[in-house]
Amino acid sequence: MAPRVLISDALSPAAVQIFKDQGVETDFQPNLGKDKDKLAEIIGNYDGLAIRSNTKVTAKLLEKATRLKVIGRAGIGVDNVDIPAATGRGIIVMNTPFGNSITTAEHAIAMMFAIAREIPAADASTQAGKWEKNRFMGVEITAKVLGIIGCGNIGSIVASRANGLRMRVIAFDPFLTPERARELGVEKVELDDLLARADFITLHTPLTPQTKGIMSAENLAKTKKGVRIINCARGELVDENAMRAALESGQVAGGAFDVFSEEPAVKNPLFGLPNVVCTPHLGASTTEAQENVALQVAEQMSDYLMRGAISNALNFPSITADEAPKLTPFVALAEKLGSFAGQLTESEIRKVTIIYEGAVAELKTKALTAAAIAGFLRPILSDVNVVSAPVVAKERGIVIDEITRAAEGDYESLITFSVTTDKQERAVAGTVFQDGKPRILSIKGIKVDAEFAPSMIYVTNEDKPGFIGRFAGLLGDAKVNIATFALGRDAPGGSAIALVQVDGDVPPSAIDKIQTLPGVKQAKALRF
Template identity: 75%
Template sequence: MPRVLISDKLSPTAVQIFKDRGVDVDYMPDLGKDKEKLAEIIGNYDGLAIRSNTKVTAKLIEKAGALKVIGRAGIGVDNVDIPAATAKGIIVMNTPFGNSITTAEHAIAMMFALARQIPEANASTHEGKWEKNRFMGVELTSKTLGIIGCGNIGSIVAERGIGLKMHVIAFDPFLSPERAVDLGVEKVELDELFRRSDFITLHTPMTEKTRNIIDISALLKMKKGVRIINCARGGLIVEADLKAALDSGHVAGAALDVFEIEPATSHLLFGHPNVVATPHLGASTTEAQENVALQVAEQMCDYLLKGAVTNALNMPSISADEAPRLTPFVKLAELLGSFAGQLTETGIKGIRLEYEGDVSRMNTRALTAAAITGVLRPVLQSVNMVSAPAVAKERGIAIEEVRRDSAANHEALIRLVVVTERQERGVAGTVFADGKPRIVEIKGIRMEAEFGPSMIYVTNEDKPGFIGRFAGLLGDAGINIATFNLGRHAQGADAICLVEVDGDVPAAVLDEVSALPMVRQAKHLAF
């Protein structure tokens, strides 16, 4: 009988699900706060069910000798070291859709509180004051609501905003024009959203592209009197810059449910008269807590008892019978997606998967989900194989599968084509007998390359001197070349260079490569 430890507070119904399904469960809701005690006993369990209080660090994972699955009741997995879990073969699951409505409603509530100064007026009235003339608010009707991130939660906020008779505009690289029309929102670029919005609400995950998305530069682009709401992730806003904008009066108010460092028992914005603050309550409703608890219990039981994988962040959804043959191609599909996703900088309209040869007769649904995950993950790090198709659908990204019984040059081939508003970009790969995924074609140019942890992708004109100058720049920067792969359409025509290097590539070096006269594009890729 598998054993599960619940180290944070979960619904009693969730605990009962484990028992009813035949799983031995220990419910210790305060254990997550005691790191040493948790480390002492974690080795006795096959599963660990948590919320946000338990920190699953690499050190804790090292002591979890029997652990097979970590289930996070909720979407955020910032408190789990996923690479360490993956290295130990531990599946990490979350429940990405259980608290969407609750979080969206909290953002709307914060917007109302900000517009009508409800917290300050409430405190004043409780003190026996009657300061009716002090609290002059603003209406929401006819105001422009700017939404940064129009995915599952953002689209619900958009729907509510439209119901309040607001004009809703949205910035989201993955939001297609067609999906924007369906939602009733106007898709705009980020600078235009800053310029036009009366209220700005954030609903984007924390990635390298979104970290500090609102800094002093962004704040100065906003109209005077803007009000900002963040119920997404701390770190999206540079808090010191926000305070300066509030102090100057450029920003009329801010409503924050999340902070860069939590728990935030003290903060430079606490006590500010134009700031509404709540302690990360976005998912804190009875309904949401119940939903995510029940979901994580069911998912963990299914895995421990049947081997079924659902909503995993580091493991594809593949049945036990399929796994040996399918897994290498799932990895290939995700890597091809990641390759294309890292090179895509404009809105995605569609993703086309072409399966040729033996792979066309496999479980292409899992392969397509893996490919979509790879494309989206550079921007949406929490996306997984289960949620990726739904996330793509929410953003109006058309997914197409094409199957062909035979492949021209390989027993099995996957070609992934990303369709953007400006172009199509294709990359193809296969799995050789050694089980390693390889790239065999980029933008119609044949070449063969393994995926490396750190790579430089260059498109260039096929002219003499390029290789020497390019390699010289890397050598001068102390960057060691591991592999060097070339391909071209024809002599003197378009060419591609894909180089694996040891370690990271500084932005300054990429700028030097891009400045070479025969280079059209240079990008660092990480796998």
């Protein structure tokens, strides 16, 4: 029997035809996504669900989706899909992460021109019958410094266009290597340098704990007076009240915003200012972009339903049904080892090396490497998935070495994730025991045996008496309960490691106090 796909949002006729040409039975009901009760009634009859943003795929809806194998989102954002619930039911969730890149980059450039020459205000004035030729004194783009915060897929396209406009482009992106920067024709800089030098700043970074509010009052005060700022990425990157104050004071000469902290944005601190241009999240709104993502999602879903091929999946690596039972526990291990290293990496990355020893080396290591790199990049690039991670790493010029070899130690299978930065090399190794749970076996060559847990504290310190008591006392004072405590050292009195599983989140103030303990070199709260 041919697989059946329900299209519950507006998709182009060409996308519908792709499904049909591939032998997929297609039910096109573009307004159904707005009627959640009707959708719930019929969802159990379909193998695939193709959506845009109107359809909300909730855990409650998925309970009715007894046949569903794949959800395809035409676009990048999947806020309207409960991915954990879909994963729990074995449903693949796909998106089209690169279909809107050119459109969004072009919108940022258009917004830059709009604020440079005050085009919207000049248009409104002229059409109102005024002729205020002297009021609208703009600035040239040529030879100005454009600062790009986030030089990934979209940011690199903006850089290319800006070079064509004869701008001088500088970029802040922790994952951008000097080699990739030279290839793009940009100068890689630190954030404070960018803020001080840029005439225009455009944001193209994902929203993560590190980037939320990156345009803060503190950082706005560091900018060159008269800077112009463009945000076509995520509204929460900007402290909107601080931005308004900077726009009113003249510290920021102009702002262009396509995204806002709350959307739909019917009111916002940035509204009503004469030196601000706002658009209603139009970054992906071109005929070409909407067509591209629709065609992509139809191709991807058809490939999966007819041939079992998985691409651009957010919740599963590209593996076959036969490989899944053996591979899945090691996917979890690889992702957690990568996440461990990623959460501790704060300087420029030179290279990542992943070593597979023993039985695991016989499995599909590319899927494992994709999972490890996704785990590694996700602390800074939150929307990275196991499919996009290798592409994202390549864009940033990160060298990835994959090594397979026979078992050399006590374990049937061992994965070692090593990252080399401009300051140090850090390696973490682990395995999967018979219970199927991933474990850490060594960190920086120091043996330690610990399960991964949702909330952990990692400490490196000098092996001196009294540390454990002081450390545990600080956690007790902070009302943090210790679940397990794993220790390791390289030699008596040498370097030691503590890896502690705790209940609940760790207050930043507790980490700060641990950092001040005698002999502590590093203290970090980790989440898995």
